[in-house]
Amino acid sequence: MLSAAVSPSAPQASSLAVPALSVEDVSHAFGARQALDKVAFALAPGDFTVLLGLNGAGKTTLFSLATGLYHCRRGRIAVFGHDIVTDPSPALASIGVVFQQPTLDLDLTIEQNLYYHASLHGMARSAAAPRIAAELERVGLAARRRDRIRQLSGGQRRRVELARALVHGPALLLLDEPTVGLDMESRAFLLDHVRRLCAERRLAVLWATHLIDEAGPDARAIVLHGGRVLADGAVPQILRDAGTTTLKAAFERLVAGASSMGKPS
């Protein structure tokens, strides 16, 4: 398993009055294809939750709905109580996102990309400057701040995207397959960095991945398959419920069970 150098925070959704993220019976279809089917869960501040699903499970669709890229028509998504459809401004102000597809401007410098993001969030340059400096320092890229994105490696670009997602001070961080294509060292860096943020800033994190080892034994995991939540809980509990010793085996058992019941795959 990848290491996380900080003590994790336990799932606390039940003890929280207003969840950082609340997904209530959300369904979404593309024509006849049902991408999400009554998905429901909640995240509390400080929760590090891994959304585990194979290609096509519905992870990106859920992220697109949670960030307002798609209109949420069936069910409800709220960020700190703000409905993403009816009250989007405060909801979006609280979210930081690292999308699956890189969205940096390759011809701008690291700093220019971050200032642009800050301005989209209505931050004055004077307010953005110390935030940008601090986030770049934390991801080890302060000295490269005037380099253009195209001069960076894939892992460095991902770190820039993470720094950018945090510049406006979100309390909820959504990451869609953030480590795809990265080597072990870069994956471990990102995972450790995000786990630290959870612990230090009480950031709520939803980390979507198909890489099972990114859900350490101390994480909470939501298993999404065929648009449905098959399991949601602390990893040890998921193992107990599935009667397995590894999350990989539990995942395979859950998916096989869903398939044998005729659920979409």
Ligand SMILES: Nc1ncnc2c1ncn2[C@@H]1O[C@H](COP(=O)(O)OP(=O)(O)OP(=O)(O)O)[C@@H](O)[C@H]1O
């Ligand atoms: N724009 C779209 N039009 C039609 N079908 C779509 C569209 N986007 C996603 N789908 C379908 O919805 C389902 C869920 O896709 P989604 O991209 O959300 O899964 P995912 O878990 O993010 O997978 P991946 O890890 O491969 O990105 C899949 O069956 C996919 O083919």
